[in-house]
Amino acid sequence: MMMTKYILALAAFVVSAAAQSITIAAPADGSTVTAGQTITVDVARANTLTPSQEVSVAIGLLNCGTSCSGIDPTQRFGQVVFAGPYTPSLHSSGPDFIDFYQNYSVTIPQNFAGSQASLNVAHFSLIGAGPFPNLETKSITLNVAASS
Known part of the structure; x- marks a missing residue:
């Protein structure tokens, strides 16, 4: 019985953390x-519905050369x-039905031209x-063209 309660508590913890997850929209x-x-x-x-307090994000760009795979x-x-x-602010019609978001302006470094780049976001929050x-990280791959 005690093991079942432990597993249920762990599952609730995982679900509440997943509910707080960010995405790069x-x-x-x-x-x-x-x-x-x-x-x-x-x-x-x-x-x-889970109480949370947003703390911070960090955005990084990594020059991957020809491939960001792995x-x-x-x-x-x-x-x-x-x-x-x-x-993040509440928006009634956020991207992909996501209700809260915040925009950041970042500049792609000139020396990334002709490569792939990994755009990485680290998100820190307090949950429950x-x-x-x-703490979670998300990433996407960008193709960086040379400026004309």
């Missing part, structure tokens, strides 16, 4: 951007282009009544 994975261009990174999360953003985050608070700390 823009740019789209596989998009082509231009070196030197300023892009908008849209960091979004769904609405949830890059782990928890091990190689890249050049930090933003680090600061994450205070306890609360417990939650």
